[in-house]
Amino acid sequence: MTLASRVIPCLDVAAGRVVKGVNFQNLRDMGDPVELAAHYAAQGADEITFLDVTATVDDRATTYDVVQRTAEQVFVPLTVGGGVRSVDDVARLLSVGADKVGVNSAAIARPDLIGxxxxxxxxxxxxxxxxxxxxxSTVSGFVVTTHGGRTETALDALDWAREATERGAGELLVNSIDADGTRDGFDLELVRLMREVASVPVIASGGAGKAADFAPAIKAGADAVLAASVFHTGALTVGQVKDALRAEGVTVRGALGEQEEAT
Known part of the structure; x- marks a missing residue:
């Protein structure tokens, strides 16, 4: 059976509010994270990703109370990232309701953390x-950044993806800073390259602007598609994205969690 492609709304959170910008800059308030998460779950979101986008920059922990309140009302898998620096941080997030935990800057600083x-x-x-x-400057043409895109590393993005999966990462959330918030579509070249080196699921993130943008990302190799501003502004619903995917022959989950395949 073909695995269903997932549609994942993303809540970028700063100071307890959902925010969104362009190319990771000029963040603006988009609403309450708990309310938005519940709204997207009702629309049929397969998962919800919650990223505390200023936790690392501010050198503080993720906002655990917001995570807990979200988990109490949302019954789809919840991935939480931002400010995760240790195994104990992961344990605490899981204890307040996270199903998966996202790690970025801390893993680059100390790769052993992944294992x-x-x-x-x-x-x-x-x-x-x-x-x-x-x-x-990199062989692949793509470089990894830290601290919410503010600090450029010397790591080739494909080399790091390969190393991280070898160390034990179970999934790759690939955020294109260049495409972020532009609504010009996903960076399909980046998705294809990541699919070539990754032995684990790849989530494409950054650039979704219309319903037709999602299927090309899946066909380029993504196992899931993630978006933020198109959902927060009401430009698209999760259901509309799934309808567009079905129309392109992509297998997605239905309203009751069953896998549906376009005919």
Whole structure:
């Protein structure tokens, strides 16, 4: 059976509010995270990703109370990232209701963290988040950044993705900084390259602007598609995205969680 492609709304949170910008800059308030998460779950979201986008920059922990309140009202898998620096951080997030935990900057600073998390909780718990931008200085043409896209590393994005999966990452959340918030479509070249090196599921993120943008990302190799502003502004619903995917022959989950395949 073909696995269903997932549609994942993303809540970028700062100071307890959902925010969204363009190319990770000029963040603006988009609403209450608990209310939005419940809204998207009702629309049929397969998962919800909750990213505390300023936790690492501000050198603080993720907002656990917001995570807990969200988990109490939302009964689809919840991935939480931002400010995760240790195995204990992961344990605490799981204890307040997260199903999976996203790690980015801390894993780059200390790659052994990936294996430590996977060994204790299982690879399925660990989502490696990669904030990627185009960079001619790298072999692949893509470089990894940290601290919410503010700090560029010397890591080739494909090399890091390959290493992270070998160390135990169970999933890759690939955020295109160049496409983020532009609504010009996903970076399909980046998705294809990640699919070639990744032995685990790939989530495409950054650039969705219309319903027709999602199927090309799946066909380029993504196992899931993630978006934020098109959902927050009401430009699209989760159901509309799934309808568009079905129309292109992509298998998605139906309203009751069953797998439906376009005919």
């Amino acid at each position: 430590e998390i996977a060994d204790r909780f299982g690879a399925q718990v660990l989502v490696l988040s990669l904030d990627v931008k185009r960079a001619p």
